[in-house]
Amino acid sequence: MENKIILELKGITKYFGGLKANDDISLKIFEKEIVAIVGNNGAGKSTLIKIISGVIRPSSGEIYVDGEKAYIRDIDSAKKYGIETVYQDQSLIKKFDPAANLFLGREKCINNIFGKMFKWLDSRSMKKEVKNLLNKVGIQIENQNSPVNNLSGGQQRSIEVGRAVYWGGKIIILDEPFNNLGIEQQEKLTILIKKFRDQFNISVIIISHDLKSVFRLADRIIVLRRGEKMGEKISKHTRENEIVSLITGIDYND
Amino acid sequence: MKKKINQSKNDFLERLKNSEYLIVLILILIILISGPIVPHFLSINNLMNILTRTTIIATASIGMTYVIITGGIDLSVGGVVIFCSYVGVATLLQDLGLNIYLVALSMLGLGAIIGMVNGFSVVVLRMPPFIATLAMMNITRGLSHFIYKAQTVFGLPRSWRYFSSGKLIGVPMSIVIFLIFFLVAYLHLKFTASGRHIFAVGNNARVARLSGIKTKKVIFSAYVISGITGGAVAVILTSRIFSVVGTLGNGLELDVISAVVIGGTSLFGGVGTVFGSLVGAIIIETVSNILTLSRVSPFFVLVAKGLVLWLAVLLDMIRKGYLFKEPEG
Numbered sequence: 001m002e003n004k005i006i007l008e009l010k011g012i013t014k015y016f017g018g019l020k021a022n023d024d025i026s027l028k029i030f031e032k033e034i035v036a037i038v039g040n041n042g043a044g045k046s047t048l049i050k051i052i053s054g055v056i057r058p059s060s061g062e063i064y065v066d067g068e069k070a071y072i073r074d075i076d077s078a079k080k081y082g083i084e085t086v087y088q089d090q091s092l093i094k095k096f097d098p099a100a101n102l103f104l105g106r107e108k109c110i111n112n113i114f115g116k117m118f119k120w121l122d123s124r125s126m127k128k129e130v131k132n133l134l135n136k137v138g139i140q141i142e143n144q145n146s147p148v149n150n151l152s153g154g155q156q157r158s159i160e161v162g163r164a165v166y167w168g169g170k171i172i173i174l175d176e177p178f179n180n181l182g183i184e185q186q187e188k189l190t191i192l193i194k195k196f197r198d199q200f201n202i203s204v205i206i207i208s209h210d211l212k213s214v215f216r217l218a219d220r221i222i223v224l225r226r227g228e229k230m231g232e233k234i235s236k237h238t239r240e241n242e243i244v245s246l247i248t249g250i251d252y253n254d
Numbered sequence: 255m256k257k258k259i260n261q262s263k264n265d266f267l268e269r270l271k272n273s274e275y276l277i278v279l280i281l282i283l284i285i286l287i288s289g290p291i292v293p294h295f296l297s298i299n300n301l302m303n304i305l306t307r308t309t310i311i312a313t314a315s316i317g318m319t320y321v322i323i324t325g326g327i328d329l330s331v332g333g334v335v336i337f338c339s340y341v342g343v344a345t346l347l348q349d350l351g352l353n354i355y356l357v358a359l360s361m362l363g364l365g366a367i368i369g370m371v372n373g374f375s376v377v378v379l380r381m382p383p384f385i386a387t388l389a390m391m392n393i394t395r396g397l398s399h400f401i402y403k404a405q406t407v408f409g410l411p412r413s414w415r416y417f418s419s420g421k422l423i424g425v426p427m428s429i430v431i432f433l434i435f436f437l438v439a440y441l442h443l444k445f446t447a448s449g450r451h452i453f454a455v456g457n458n459a460r461v462a463r464l465s466g467i468k469t470k471k472v473i474f475s476a477y478v479i480s481g482i483t484g485g486a487v488a489v490i491l492t493s494r495i496f497s498v499v500g501t502l503g504n505g506l507e508l509d510v511i512s513a514v515v516i517g518g519t520s521l522f523g524g525v526g527t528v529f530g531s532l533v534g535a536i537i538i539e540t541v542s543n544i545l546t547l548s549r550v551s552p553f554f555v556l557v558a559k560g561l562v563l564w565l566a567v568l569l570d571m572i573r574k575g576y577l578f579k580e581p582e583g
Binding site: 075076087090091092093094095096100104105106107109118119120121 | 446
């Protein structure tokens with residue numbers, strides 16, 4: 001684990017009317033770290049994530065990216081700081097091929113006057129980029145022209161995460177990535193995320209209910225309860241019981 | 255090995271089902287069957303007839319294809335045609351005596367403006383496209399009748415003939431106009447980023463928006479394009495019939511939407527080609543022509559057209575796997 005702090009939250013508080021969704025939350029995320037934020041429903045995980053990714057703004061508190069104060073006003077400005085979210089419900093266009101998805105909204109155009117004037121797609125170049133990107137995490141796609149719908153779940157996830165990383169994502173947020181996945185797929189996803197982390201030096205924040213997957217994937221676990229940060233533990237130095245205790249507030253320890 | 259052969263057979267059927275070749279095949283079948291049976295079907299005169307009528311539907315179907323790909327619909331096309339025809343021909347051409355190119359361009363511009371109002375209703379006011387464009391159809395048609403009293407406008411300057419029978423390298427201008435729109439649309443949708451965005455928005459507007467695509471702009475532009483092609487049809491049609499009549503464009507939306515759906519563009523959005531719409535237009539006109547030549551009542555022709563559309567939608571739903579499905583939630 002690197003020592004460089006890539007993201008820091010100081011005193012993040014968020015009110016929704018009278019409801020305090022986040023209560024004075026401070027945390028640090030280090031470079032190349034995979035951190036899981038866990039907690040029950042209503043603990044404030046989604047709210048916190050939305051604040052980091054620019055979907056909503058905190059009532060008070062500060063965010064620092066790479067040591068510098070960050071002004072995250074919206075999703076676009078969050079992206080400029082390298083914060084990207086991969087959503088739980090698919091973020092791909094099923095009928096489009098991998099390259100079209102990777103470059104969705106940011107299509108590569110042919111590099112001449114003609115190409116630039118009409119935004120003529122440079123499909124060959126885009127397909128090559130996809131191939132290079134996915135090869136780095138060990139994913140092969142035989143048919144580049146096939147709609148992503150025809151690809152395996154793992155391949156689809158690799159494109160989703162790959163897209164976030166490709167466009168300068170340094171802090172990738174995964175919102176319930178293990179939902180609706182079978183055990184084998186969860187294993188594969190875990191391996192995939194770690195490969196992305198190793199190859200691209202990113203930090204990953206995941207929200208998950210699935211403690212088993214969290215222990216398998218995350219370096220560190222941060223627990224929220226009723227809007228407050230209850231604690232953080234290094235995965236290797238803690239057990240499920242302890243985390244559950246922090247989540248529920250009931251002592252499960254022997 | 256057996257698995258691989260089955261796989262490739264499935265792939266082939268799958269691609270055939272979804273490809274444009276299927277409709278070309280159907281068209282060829284229709285022609286082959288009708289050729290020997292229907293009197294005068296294959297005469298040069300008749301084929302030219304089909305061609306000229308097809309140009310009208312095909313041109314409007316280009317804009318309609320854009321709108322339907324984005325998941326919308328444009329019922330106002332008939333109204334656009336009559337409105338642009340009256341304003342362009344009666345006022346700009348006859349009364350004001352403007353130059354024909356200026357008039358034609360103005361008619362395109364007028365179509366674009368109507369398209370903008372449609373786009374505004376759908377994108378900004380968030381009206382369902384069906385209602386917004388239906389209302390527009392009535393408004394434009396009604397205005398035409400109100401202002402111009404549904405009178406037949408004739409005695410147009412000879413020069414206006416240019417846009418139907420005028421020739422460019424031996425090709426009639428009506429077809430040239432169509433081809434220009436067709437080529438531009440084809441290249442745009444297939445090879446450019448903004449063309450791809452049309453499909454993205456039609457497939458999944460949410461994902462498109464999250465990817466930074468300006469969905470509102472994309473949808474808005476589709477309606478403007480539909481308005482422009484409507485204006486182009488007004489030019490071609492008034493040039494062809496060399497007049498403006500109160501019934502101009504009646505029922506055009508049925509033919510145009512049928513052509514687009516038959517051509518493989520899904521009413522659910524996200525897929526479609528202008529080539530398919532062209533073949534769809536040819537099929538609609540050919541079927542209509544065959545029935546007319548067979549001395550079938552014009553009312554039955556309407557039944558037949560409705561039937562063809564019904565079957566096309568059925569095929570669309572089968573392709574998408576929506577047939578017999580319960581709605582979500």
